[in-house]
Amino acid sequence: MKVLACYNIKGGVGKTTTSVNLSYICANEGARVLVWDLDPQGAASFYFRIKPKVKGGVEKLFEKKSEVDEAIKGTDYLNIDLLPADFSYRNMDILLESSDKPRSRFRKILSALEDEYDYVFLDCPPSFSMVSESVFFVSDALLIPTIPTTLSLRTLEQVLKYSDDKILKKLTILPFFSMVDKRKNMHRLICEKPPKMGVKFLKPFIPYASDVERMGVERRPILSYAGHSKSAKCYLDLWQEIKERLDL
Amino acid sequence: MNEFLLPTSISKTALKEALVTQFSLHEDAPRTIQRNYRDTFDWRLYKKGFLFQVDKHSHSYELTLIPLESGRRRVLIMQSQPAYMEDIPSKIWQQQLQGVLGIRALMSHITISLRQNTLRYVDKDGKTLSRIYIEEARLRRPDGRLRTLETRIRIVPITGYGKFSEQISKFLKKEFKLKAAKQVPFYPSAKALGLSVNNYSSQLSHPFLAKDRTDRALKALLLTLLDTMEVNEQGTVEDIDSEFLHDLRVSVRRTRSVLSQIKHIFPQRNLQRFEGGFSWVGQITGPTRDMHVYLLKFDDYQSALPKKMQPHLLPLKEFLIRHQKLEHETLVAAIKSKRYQVLKQGWRTFLTSPCPEKTSLANATKPISETANTHIWQAYSKLMKRGSAITATCPDEKLHKLRIVAKKLRYLLEFFQNLYPKSRIKPLISALKKLQDVLGDFQDLSVQIDALKDFEIQMKEEGSLNPDTEAAIELLVQQLQSHIKEQRKLFETRFAEFSDKNMRSEFKFLFKKNLLNLKQ
Ligand SMILES: Nc1ncnc2c1ncn2[C@@H]1O[C@H](COP(=O)(O)OP(=O)(O)O)[C@@H](O)[C@H]1O
Ligand SMILES: [Mg+2]
Numbered sequence: 001m002k003v004l005a006c007y008n009i010k011g012g013v014g015k016t017t018t019s020v021n022l023s024y025i026c027a028n029e030g031a032r033v034l035v036w037d038l039d040p041q042g043a044a045s046f047y048f049r050i051k052p053k054v055k056g057g058v059e060k061l062f063e064k065k066s067e068v069d070e071a072i073k074g075t076d077y078l079n080i081d082l083l084p085a086d087f088s089y090r091n092m093d094i095l096l097e098s099s100d101k102p103r104s105r106f107r108k109i110l111s112a113l114e115d116e117y118d119y120v121f122l123d124c125p126p127s128f129s130m131v132s133e134s135v136f137f138v139s140d141a142l143l144i145p146t147i148p149t150t151l152s153l154r155t156l157e158q159v160l161k162y163s164d165d166k167i168l169k170k171l172t173i174l175p176f177f178s179m180v181d182k183r184k185n186m187h188r189l190i191c192e193k194p195p196k197m198g199v200k201f202l203k204p205f206i207p208y209a210s211d212v213e214r215m216g217v218e219r220r221p222i223l224s225y226a227g228h229s230k231s232a233k234c235y236l237d238l239w240q241e242i243k244e245r246l247d248l
Numbered sequence: 249m250n251e252f253l254l255p256t257s258i259s260k261t262a263l264k265e266a267l268v269t270q271f272s273l274h275e276d277a278p279r280t281i282q283r284n285y286r287d288t289f290d291w292r293l294y295k296k297g298f299l300f301q302v303d304k305h306s307h308s309y310e311l312t313l314i315p316l317e318s319g320r321r322r323v324l325i326m327q328s329q330p331a332y333m334e335d336i337p338s339k340i341w342q343q344q345l346q347g348v349l350g351i352r353a354l355m356s357h358i359t360i361s362l363r364q365n366t367l368r369y370v371d372k373d374g375k376t377l378s379r380i381y382i383e384e385a386r387l388r389r390p391d392g393r394l395r396t397l398e399t400r401i402r403i404v405p406i407t408g409y410g411k412f413s414e415q416i417s418k419f420l421k422k423e424f425k426l427k428a429a430k431q432v433p434f435y436p437s438a439k440a441l442g443l444s445v446n447n448y449s450s451q452l453s454h455p456f457l458a459k460d461r462t463d464r465a466l467k468a469l470l471l472t473l474l475d476t477m478e479v480n481e482q483g484t485v486e487d488i489d490s491e492f493l494h495d496l497r498v499s500v501r502r503t504r505s506v507l508s509q510i511k512h513i514f515p516q517r518n519l520q521r522f523e524g525g526f527s528w529v530g531q532i533t534g535p536t537r538d539m540h541v542y543l544l545k546f547d548d549y550q551s552a553l554p555k556k557m558q559p560h561l562l563p564l565k566e567f568l569i570r571h572q573k574l575e576h577e578t579l580v581a582a583i584k585s586k587r588y589q590v591l592k593q594g595w596r597t598f599l600t601s602p603c604p605e606k607t608s609l610a611n612a613t614k615p616i617s618e619t620a621n622t623h624i625w626q627a628y629s630k631l632m633k634r635g636s637a638i639t640a641t642c643p644d645e646k647l648h649k650l651r652i653v654a655k656k657l658r659y660l661l662e663f664f665q666n667l668y669p670k671s672r673i674k675p676l677i678s679a680l681k682k683l684q685d686v687l688g689d690f691q692d693l694s695v696q697i698d699a700l701k702d703f704e705i706q707m708k709e710e711g712s713l714n715p716d717t718e719a720a721i722e723l724l725v726q727q728l729q730s731h732i733k734e735q736r737k738l739f740e741t742r743f744a745e746f747s748d749k750n751m752r753s754e755f756k757f758l759f760k761k762n763l764l765n766l767k768q
Binding site for chain 1: 311323340341406
């Protein structure tokens with residue numbers, strides 16, 4: 001089971017959009033996929049038309065495997081299940097902090113699902129916390145959507161610094177450009193020549209496009225309503241390169 | 249999953265109306281589906297606990313791997329019908345099927361035409377909470393006729409929303425008194441077609457009674473071999489995968505081996521034309537088999553070359569495919585020929601005719617166990633004598649001859665294995681197999697070298713050999729030549745293992761001692 005996290009400290013950069021679309025592509029290749037909507041705001045759950053609700057909240061979830069199984073919902077799509085968001089996730093930090101081994105506690109939830117899924121996508125909330133630390137710990141890769149602006153690159157630097165931790169050796173960092181507007185000079189310049197930061201950007205980038213934006217109205221992955229669009233193609237290319245980089 | 253059978257007394261329309269009135273359902277456009285249950289000829293997936301269902305929709309194929317016991321299904325949509333594991337464009341599926349299918353192709357065992365109505369239980373957000381499928385099915389018989397199966401209603405729950413499916417099931421049970429259908433439609437279909445799963449194995453395991461008369465016992469064995477030959481004809485003609493022809497040829501070789509090794513059982517005048525006939529079958533099937541072998545080896549050949557050179561070998565593959573097709577056409581014509589049919593009919597008539605009570609043939613009425621012991625012991629002694637005579641410097645030819653001696657012994661052990669305790673005969677067979685593997689590889693390598701050189705010449709004549717390809721083949725030949733030397737060294741070790749003291753006494757005990765006991 002591979003765990004891929006869509007992460008950025010910043011909000012509104014395309015994390016959820018990426019989680020939803022990549023999980024759809026991955027599932028279409030015959031893999032069994034779970035999306036865990038970790039953001040209490042529940043955007044991923046919204047796209048899958050599933051109520052952002054876990055009975056008993058995050059505390060129950062951490063209790064035992066059967067509670068996790070209880071909470072999982074099948075989506076309308078082949079091979080994709082969702083572990084929905086819940087308002088109580090905003091307390092996940094506190095809950096983890098109070099545990100003596102927060103990371104292992106978090107990992108246990110995923111280990112329980114090892115036999116059932118081939119891929120887990122973690123749609124992360126935009127923060128820097130015990131939750132993100134645990135996410136780094138359990139993930140095989142961090143997919144970091146980054147808007148090509150100087151400010152965004154600085155946040156990316158912060159993430160890199162943090163994730164450079166020794167325990168995170170197996171974590172592959174995969175930043176890529178998101179919401180790219182080629183009419184903007186700065187976007188173009190940065191995309192064409194990404195700054196040297198010790199990580200390799202994924203080559204395909206996601207353009208700023210109205211058919212991606214439409215996902216909010218459609219409440220579906222873009223490939224299910226605009227499968228032949230340019231944006232859909234970008235997500236397919238992105239996934240292809242992710243697989244190559246991770247040797248999947 | 250809840251599955252029901254719809255009795256003919258209830259119409260589909262009535263059922264649908266009742267459901268729509270009761271629940272908030274959305275109806276999708278009806279679909280026509282060609283459903284295939286596919287597996288290898290010898291049901292490898294089934295034996296591993298899976299049903300493999302392929303639904304052909306108008307533009308795509310929906311593949312489902314269904315665990316027979318429990319566990320999650322795997323589903324994959326693809327644009328073409330997969331025949332081999334490599335055709336499935338998913339690493340995860342390939343990992344799952346690795347080692348199960350081997351080189352066998354997936355073929356359709358059962359074909360069902362489905363007309364499917366789908367009703368979805370949808371909430372106010374447009375999320376589907378349960379799916380109801382009404383499936384009218386017609387089973388396609390081998391003669392093309394259709395047989396109507398019972399209409400099924402499948403209520404497929406969605407993880408986390410099980411209670412909605414429960415409500416629907418409860419309603420159907422109460423309102424229409426529907427009976428639950430226990431099995432997936434695979435089973436009733438298989439039954440209707442008279443298909444028996446698990447009925448084919450290329451392993452020979454013929455039951456004998458020790459005191460059976462040799463002529464009768466051998467006729468029964470030969471009949472089994474003839475059946476195996478025939479079972480593999482269709483797949484050979486259709487060229488579904490290379491194993492059909494392989495198994496057919498093995499049966500022919502085993503048949504010939506019985507005829508040539510065990511003498512004075514049947515009247516010689518009867519046998520001659522069959523011996524000649526089966527030798528002919530061996531010949532006509534050889535060229536296609538050769539092409540299969542080299543096509544199967546092609547990937548290994550290619551990866552043995554440096555990366556840059558690998559694409560240069562492709563013309564060889566094209567050559568092989570072209571010639572495989574041509575040879576196969578000749579083969580099909582031969583299998584359909586009168587000569588082949590007459591041979592088989594004559595053989596079957598001979599094998600099914602009763603053996604005369606009294607006969608002057610020296611070995612015909614001996615108990616089969618004595619025949620087995622005698623021939624196995626003879627073949628074993630020969631192998632030991634010839635094997636010990638092999639030295640580091642003797643010509644390759646000696647090893648090739650030894651391979652044939654070993655093979656004869658192997659056939660005998662396999663024919664008669666059920667006459668001996670399994671725990672004692674199996675280790676002997678596997679030890680012999682190890683020895684055969686080196687001998688086989690050794691022989692195989694020199695055959696391959698010759699064949700590759702031949703292909704090179706043929707390709708040149710056909711004008712399909714460019715200098716890059718020539719260089720690639722040359723390099724390949726060099727590599728094979730160096731392997732040959734390694735194999736020869738390995739022979740000594742293997743033969744020493746095979747002739748170790750325990751082995752010798754085991755052979756002696758099982759075959760020679762028994763023989764003496766019988767004679768007394
Ligand atoms: N490539 C894009 N083009 C246009 N709009 C996008 C694109 N990616 C995301 N959006 C929109 O931007 C908003 C934030 O995206 P989202 O994926 O939810 O970000 P995050 O999860 O990082 O907060 C959403 O309304 C989404 O529809
Ligand atoms: Mg988000």
